[in-house]
Amino acid sequence: VSDLCDRLSQAGVRTVVDVRAVAWSHRPEYRKTALSESLAAKDIRYVHYREAGNPFRSIAKGTGSFTSCEKRYARYLSNHPEILEGIRALIGHDVAALLCYESDRDECHRGVLLRAVSRNRRVAIIDL
Secondary structure, three states: OHHHHHHHHHOOOOEEEEOOOOOOOOOHHHOHHHHHHHHHOOOOEEEEOHHHOOOOHHHHHOOOOHHHHHHHHHHHHHHOHHHHHHHHHHHOOOOEEEEOOOOOHHHOHHHHHHHHHHOOOOOOOOOO
């Protein structure tokens, strides 16, 4: 986790928004409290925004495809605009990072979320 915190700090990230429904990991250093403490040591604010988590994640892992999961999540976001407003409020004008379980945003609900957040708003998206 120290490598991640170093990369975020070097990129100027001031806020990390954890968009996992459950901020837990098999790797203890990526659990909510440990991650929050590691980020705080680099003066990076940590926010767990569980509402932005993917309630359809099990569909992608089970019998469904990621494509169907992605479509369901996009529909979920369109029915819950407060989630996008919440993300926009959290990131404000800071350099912020959205964090989830998957490393590739194109294989994760984070990609759908980023596209929706950047729609109608000028947001630079950089993969670290």
